[in-house]
Amino acid sequence: MMKDGFKNRSEFYGANLNCFTQKHISKDLLIDECKSYLNQKYRLALISAQDYASECYVSYLFLKSDPDSRVELIVKIDSSDRSVPSLGMLSFPASRFEREINDVFGIVPLGHPFLRPLVRHANWPSDWHPMAHGSSKTPPLVSGQNEFPFVLVEGQGVFEIPVGPVHAGLIEPGHFRFSVVGESIVRMKSRLWYLHKGLEKMFEGKSIFEALKLSEQISGDSAVAHSLAFVLAVEDCLNVNPNRDVAIERARLLELERVYNHVNDIGAMCNDVGYSMANSYAQIIKEQLLSLNLKITGHRLLRGKVNYGQETPGCHFYADTIDSVIQKFIDLTNLINDNSNILDRFVGTAILSAEDAYSLGVLGIVAKASSITYDARYDHPFASKTPGDKSIIEKTGDVFSRYNVRVREVFESLKFIKDPYGCNNANIQFDSKIYKNIVKSGFGIVEGWRGTVVTRVELDENNLIKRYKIVDPSFLNWPALSVALNETIVPDFPLVNKSFNLSYAGNDL
Amino acid sequence: MSLFGSVTSLLQILFVLLMAPLLNGIMLKVKSRAERRVGPPILQTFYDLRKLFKKETLRSNNSTFIFTLAPLILISSTVVVIVVSPIITTGELFNGSGDLFAIVFILLIGSMSIALLGLDAATAFGGMGSSRAATITSLSEPALLVSVIALSVQAKSTNLSVIVLGNVHHVSWLLSPSHILAISALLIVIFAEAGRLPVDNPATHLELTMIYEAMILESSGENLALVKLSEFMRFTFLLCIASNLFFPFGIDSTKSWIFIGISCILLAIKLIFIVGLIALFETTQAKLRLFRVPELLAGAFVLAILATISGIVV
Numbered sequence: 001m002m003k004d005g006f007k008n009r010s011e012f013y014g015a016n017l018n019c020f021t022q023k024h025i026s027k028d029l030l031i032d033e034c035k036s037y038l039n040q041k042y043r044l045a046l047i048s049a050q051d052y053a054s055e056c057y058v059s060y061l062f063l064k065s066d067p068d069s070r071v072e073l074i075v076k077i078d079s080s081d082r083s084v085p086s087l088g089m090l091s092f093p094a095s096r097f098e099r100e101i102n103d104v105f106g107i108v109p110l111g112h113p114f115l116r117p118l119v120r121h122a123n124w125p126s127d128w129h130p131m132a133h134g135s136s137k138t139p140p141l142v143s144g145q146n147e148f149p150f151v152l153v154e155g156q157g158v159f160e161i162p163v164g165p166v167h168a169g170l171i172e173p174g175h176f177r178f179s180v181v182g183e184s185i186v187r188m189k190s191r192l193w194y195l196h197k198g199l200e201k202m203f204e205g206k207s208i209f210e211a212l213k214l215s216e217q218i219s220g221d222s223a224v225a226h227s228l229a230f231v232l233a234v235e236d237c238l239n240v241n242p243n244r245d246v247a248i249e250r251a252r253l254l255e256l257e258r259v260y261n262h263v264n265d266i267g268a269m270c271n272d273v274g275y276s277m278a279n280s281y282a283q284i285i286k287e288q289l290l291s292l293n294l295k296i297t298g299h300r301l302l303r304g305k306v307n308y309g310q311e312t313p314g315c316h317f318y319a320d321t322i323d324s325v326i327q328k329f330i331d332l333t334n335l336i337n338d339n340s341n342i343l344d345r346f347v348g349t350a351i352l353s354a355e356d357a358y359s360l361g362v363l364g365i366v367a368k369a370s371s372i373t374y375d376a377r378y379d380h381p382f383a384s385k386t387p388g389d390k391s392i393i394e395k396t397g398d399v400f401s402r403y404n405v406r407v408r409e410v411f412e413s414l415k416f417i418k419d420p421y422g423c424n425n426a427n428i429q430f431d432s433k434i435y436k437n438i439v440k441s442g443f444g445i446v447e448g449w450r451g452t453v454v455t456r457v458e459l460d461e462n463n464l465i466k467r468y469k470i471v472d473p474s475f476l477n478w479p480a481l482s483v484a485l486n487e488t489i490v491p492d493f494p495l496v497n498k499s500f501n502l503s504y505a506g507n508d509l
Numbered sequence: 510m511s512l513f514g515s516v517t518s519l520l521q522i523l524f525v526l527l528m529a530p531l532l533n534g535i536m537l538k539v540k541s542r543a544e545r546r547v548g549p550p551i552l553q554t555f556y557d558l559r560k561l562f563k564k565e566t567l568r569s570n571n572s573t574f575i576f577t578l579a580p581l582i583l584i585s586s587t588v589v590v591i592v593v594s595p596i597i598t599t600g601e602l603f604n605g606s607g608d609l610f611a612i613v614f615i616l617l618i619g620s621m622s623i624a625l626l627g628l629d630a631a632t633a634f635g636g637m638g639s640s641r642a643a644t645i646t647s648l649s650e651p652a653l654l655v656s657v658i659a660l661s662v663q664a665k666s667t668n669l670s671v672i673v674l675g676n677v678h679h680v681s682w683l684l685s686p687s688h689i690l691a692i693s694a695l696l697i698v699i700f701a702e703a704g705r706l707p708v709d710n711p712a713t714h715l716e717l718t719m720i721y722e723a724m725i726l727e728s729s730g731e732n733l734a735l736v737k738l739s740e741f742m743r744f745t746f747l748l749c750i751a752s753n754l755f756f757p758f759g760i761d762s763t764k765s766w767i768f769i770g771i772s773c774i775l776l777a778i779k780l781i782f783i784v785g786l787i788a789l790f791e792t793t794q795a796k797l798r799l800f801r802v803p804e805l806l807a808g809a810f811v812l813a814i815l816a817t818i819s820g821i822v823v
Binding site (some may be wrong): 022159161163167168169172183235270272273274275276277279280281284338339341342345489490492493494 | 540543544546595624633634636637641675706708711712714715716717718792794795796797798799800801
């Protein structure tokens with residue numbers, strides 16, 4: 001019995017339902033299978049390990065756009081041989097996922113090109129894998145193990161500048177180690193996971209409603225992106241979808257989040273080059289948007305609105321506010337584009353080439369600025385309407401491109417928010433007891449403002465979370481920051497870092 | 510030792526000492542208002558300094574005697590240049606010693622001491638700040654010296670009081686191309702030396718972009734208060750000199766007490782006006798890329814050379 005408003009997936013997606021394929025394969029075939037998918041221009045979006053009392057397996061998700069296509073490969077792991085063949089030589093993102101799994105599950109990627117700690121903190125006992133089945137609660141910390149092997153750059157006039165993890169400003173913790181000659185950066189290594197809180201573990205055993213609240217807090221500035229990715233994954237798992245209007249309303253919330261974050265970033269980029277006037281102006285616009293969020297959803301950061309069922313639309317009631325925001329935003333961009341000093345700082349700074357961006361597998365703003373057309377809103381849609389028709393791209397991959405992608409997305413998103421399409425007073429009830437968990441696992445793919453969030457959820461027979469895996473775009477984008485910094489000067493780092501504006505919380509989990 | 514000379518010297522110190530935090534407060538206020546923020550109270554800089562003077566001074570284990578000595582050298586060098594320069598009167602105690610070259614080099618002693626302070630605690634940021642500051646100083650110094658030469662051509666003296674007096678008596682000098690070019694060069698140098706936008710951002714908290722702030726990152730308490738105070742006083746001093754060179758009217762040259770009073774008030778008004786303009790200018794500026802700063806200072810140097818040539822030729 002389906003309640004009114006919720007439709008079976010096949011009705012909703014139509015032809016799209018066929019986009020998902022799941023394959024169980026043996027270990028020996030893994031590398032060949034992956035090679036063939038990567039050659040067909042699939043991207044590796046997620047590797048998730050599951051370690052239960054009864055079984056242990058690793059799941060690989062490959063995604064491709066145009067047409068939307070999703071392939072999941074599942075490899076079973078024997079308890080006697082906790083290892084998988086490494087894909088590190090085929091795909092850079094894979095090598096990162098494998099290091100993560102090695103650290104938290106103790107599943108060794110055999111043949112990994114450069115296996116070193118990723119999540120693992122230097123003070124964890126080396127035989128402790130927090131996510132492995134039956135692993136003990138946090139053991140006492142030790143010292144002197146697992147020191148991170150920083151590469152020492154040698155040569156005349158090469159100096160090291162260690163920065164962080166505690167910074168002078170109000171930002172999240174992360175350690176950056178610069179090797180510089182004079183003011184030029186030779187190498188920058190970022191060491192993160194100071195915010196690791198065992199979030200994926202915290203999801204386990206929670207009901208889908210409790211877990212929804214938790215998912216909003218994965219990264220404070222991406223409440224909608226992360227909670228929506230969770231909701232979509234659960235709905236995928238339960239094989240249901242809400243009706244068209246609810247989907248549109250979710251898309252609208254996503255754009256509201258995008259706009260306020262982009263405006264904030266644009267202001268912050270100006271502030272980092274000392275142009276505080278533009279920052280103040282951006283803050284005024286941001287405040288207007290946050291007040292609008294409060295009016296529409298009851299929360300300035302859009303929490304508590306994404307849900308399985310009811311969503312009350314309302315954006316079109318505030319068309320005047322949106323108009324005034326658009327007007328102010330035009331003024332702001334004029335203020336910035338007319339300032340030659342700003343352009344001098346933005347243009348040509350920290351270029352991430354399209355080839356590097358592609359092989360690193362970067363997502364979101366950073367990818368679009370390096371002319372990669374990948375945007376989950378168009379490539380893996382969950383709503384029948386999207387802002388614009390295709391993803392916005394810029395060619396050069398410098399700070400100015402990343403700024404321009406933001407500016408253009410803001411305009412497009414504002415237009416979308418204002419559009420009253422699908423703004424019926426949808427009020428749909430959702431009762432999880434009705435739905436039988438038939439698919440067992442589900443994926444959520446959402447284009448948050450930073451980039452594509454991909455999640456994988458598994459529910460047990462009581463619809464409690466069995467395993468939840470989150471991939472924030474920051475996880476794949478952080479390495480690109482180091483690459484883009486080549487031949488950049490040290491005083492430009494804060495600006496470059498801000499133009500990427502990656503999440504620490506979303507990455508460290 | 511004349512009574513007048515001693516009292517006016519003290520008055521000059523007192524004037525700069527009081528004006529410096531006040532001007533900083535005014536700049537912060539003007540900037541805030543221009544950005545539609547409320548901003549701190551105008552007297553906030555006084556409160557901050559009082560707070561810092563009361564706080565404990567923490568020292569890094571790696572620091573040496575330079576850590577304590579450098580702020581003292583800085584503040585004394587600042588006081589010395591204030592005493593020997595014509596700020597509220599041209600007839601002060603050390604009238605004959607107000608040689609522009611001497612003033613420039615005494616200021617440089619202060620700059621050098623602060624660069625050493627940055628290196629002293631052996632942190633990465635301090636060293637970075639010192640290296641940047643030394644680069645900027647070494648580029649701005651030639652421009653400063655050459656513009657001094659240009660200013661001294663007409664007055665036929667490098668004594669600052671004589672130049673200022675000459676300007677008071679010969680208004681036409683003020684509008685001569687040489688003078689205007691020299692003042693332009695001087696203004697750029699002042700912005701660079703005082704660490705204002707577009708060269709350095711005094712409001713930044715970003716360790717990696719700092720210049721001046723990076724050098725004093727390890728200082729705290731009294732030390733920091735001394736450094737901050739001298740920083741404000743140096744800026745105020747440079748503005749006083751610029752204002753007296755460009756628009757000297759009102760400065761006392763008669764050695765009468767009434768005129769000293771008038772001179773103080775007029776100079777205070779001029780300074781407030783100037784910092785207001787600077788604050789407004791700064792709100793429209795972004796910080797230059799570090800590697801562009803030499804180009805700006807090279808521009809100042811060219812202006813100074815042109816000023817000298819036109820001063821000699823015309």
